[in-house]
Amino acid sequence: MECSFSIPTIQAISAVVPERRVLSSEYDSVFGAKQVNKIIKSVGIEERRFVDCNNSYDLAIEAARRITEDDELKREIDVLIFVSQTAPRAVPNVSSGLQHRLNLPTAVATFDLNLGCAGYPYALSVAYSFVQCKQARRVLLINSETLSRITSRSDQSTSLLFADAAAATLIGTDGSESRSSFSLHTDGSGEMAILASNLPDDAMDDKLIKMDGGAVFDFVLREVPSSINKQLEREGLDSEGLDLVFLHQANEFLLKHVATKIKVPHSKLPMSIQKFGNTSSVSIPLTISSYVSCGGSLSNRTCILAGFGSGFSWGSALLRFSNPKIYPIKEIAG
Amino acid sequence: MDSREFLNLLVEALEVEDAVNFSLVTELRDLNEYDSLGVISIITAIDQKYSVTLTGEQLARCTTVNSLKQLVEAKMGT
Numbered sequence: 001m002e003c004s005f006s007i008p009t010i011q012a013i014s015a016v017v018p019e020r021r022v023l024s025s026e027y028d029s030v031f032g033a034k035q036v037n038k039i040i041k042s043v044g045i046e047e048r049r050f051v052d053c054n055n056s057y058d059l060a061i062e063a064a065r066r067i068t069e070d071d072e073l074k075r076e077i078d079v080l081i082f083v084s085q086t087a088p089r090a091v092p093n094v095s096s097g098l099q100h101r102l103n104l105p106t107a108v109a110t111f112d113l114n115l116g117c118a119g120y121p122y123a124l125s126v127a128y129s130f131v132q133c134k135q136a137r138r139v140l141l142i143n144s145e146t147l148s149r150i151t152s153r154s155d156q157s158t159s160l161l162f163a164d165a166a167a168a169t170l171i172g173t174d175g176s177e178s179r180s181s182f183s184l185h186t187d188g189s190g191e192m193a194i195l196a197s198n199l200p201d202d203a204m205d206d207k208l209i210k211m212d213g214g215a216v217f218d219f220v221l222r223e224v225p226s227s228i229n230k231q232l233e234r235e236g237l238d239s240e241g242l243d244l245v246f247l248h249q250a251n252e253f254l255l256k257h258v259a260t261k262i263k264v265p266h267s268k269l270p271m272s273i274q275k276f277g278n279t280s281s282v283s284i285p286l287t288i289s290s291y292v293s294c295g296g297s298l299s300n301r302t303c304i305l306a307g308f309g310s311g312f313s314w315g316s317a318l319l320r321f322s323n324p325k326i327y328p329i330k331e332i333a334g
Numbered sequence: 335m336d337s338r339e340f341l342n343l344l345v346e347a348l349e350v351e352d353a354v355n356f357s358l359v360t361e362l363r364d365l366n367e368y369d370s371l372g373v374i375s376i377i378t379a380i381d382q383k384y385s386v387t388l389t390g391e392q393l394a395r396c397t398t399v400n401s402l403k404q405l406v407e408a409k410m411g412t
Binding site for chain 1: 370371373374375377378381382387389390391
């Protein structure tokens with residue numbers, strides 16, 4: 001699906017990570033130092049953040065609080081969307097509790113979306129639709145994952161990859177017009193490639209995330225670069241017209257290769273995977289926050305935000321930032 | 335395609351320790367370096383060098399270095 005918008009814009013992003021730091025080298029005793037070093041060199045992850053007792057609901061509150069405690073930003077939030085594949089419960093939707101915990105008015109519409117690594121551009125397109133149609137003045141989108149809780153320590157394809165984090169994004173309009181476009185796709189033939197059960201009767205082992213890394217790698221190389229290139233072509237842009245590319249932080253090696261295939265120099269590819277690992281749909285706003293924390297500027301930058309993963313689903317947003325408020329990444333105890 | 339250039343590409347991608355004995359008749363599965371990360375490294379290196387995107391399945395059907403070379407050549411149309 002392709003869609004475009006003229007008035008919505010990202011107004012603020014607040015990302016949080018657990019304060020507990022887990023070094024990849026801590027897995028030397030599981031896989032051997034040589035193998036761990038090889039994985040670090042390829043995947044790029046030196047350390048990650050894991051929760052102790054918090055769940056994705058707790059992290060979501062912490063991420064959103066800085067936005068909802070700002071009277072200026074809090075005003076006019078009409079929709080709250082919670083995106084997670086590690087929600088701590090099936091009933092009721094987590095976003096209903098978030099409305100209460102964040103002291104938002106009962107006039108706010110809330111819903112949860114079950115989306116994986118493509119969840120940021122997908123959910124952003126939903127938020128943009130509400131704002132574009134003027135059904136919502138502002139939308140608060142919260143992506144939150146505690147993947148460490150469903151990752152086996154001894155599964156080499158996942159144990160050195162996934163991590164925990166949350167990010168809240170405020171979408172609204174500043175009165176000006178700026179074109180943005182979205183390109184969203186699905187290939188359900190890959191539904192078994194990244195899998196975790198949440199059925200209560202299933203064995204614990206089935207609840208741990210499993211990934212066919214080779215199949216995912218093939219899928220990303222097959223679909224993502226061509227999808228982004230086609231989107232750029234439709235918008236009359238080439239890669240030189242892009243200031244920054246924020247890709248889902250799946251694997252450093254893979255990201256650099258995707259960037260090469262869309263002819264984007266690595267200098268335009270901010271990354272946070274080295275310090276925060278793969279945090280599924282949180283990784284794009286987390287990388288944006290990390291980029292700004294390191295002195296980068298988003299002002300008037302034309303960017304691609306692309307996510308891809310479980311489903312398979314993939315999507316990209318081509319947008320121009322105005323001057324969003326990006327909070328420093330906050331560490332959360334627990 | 336130049337065989338030496340192709341061998342060097344794989345030696346570098348896989349970080350083959352015994353590069354001296356690495357040749358076109360080398361069985362890929364006999365290499366310690368040919369694991370899941372090695373597969374990804376080969377696919378990426380070939381894609382960058384020859385603009386040929388192999389899948390893991392196609393690579394799995396290659397037994398020797400030479401059969402891989404022939405597959406890449408066929409896809410390049412040379």
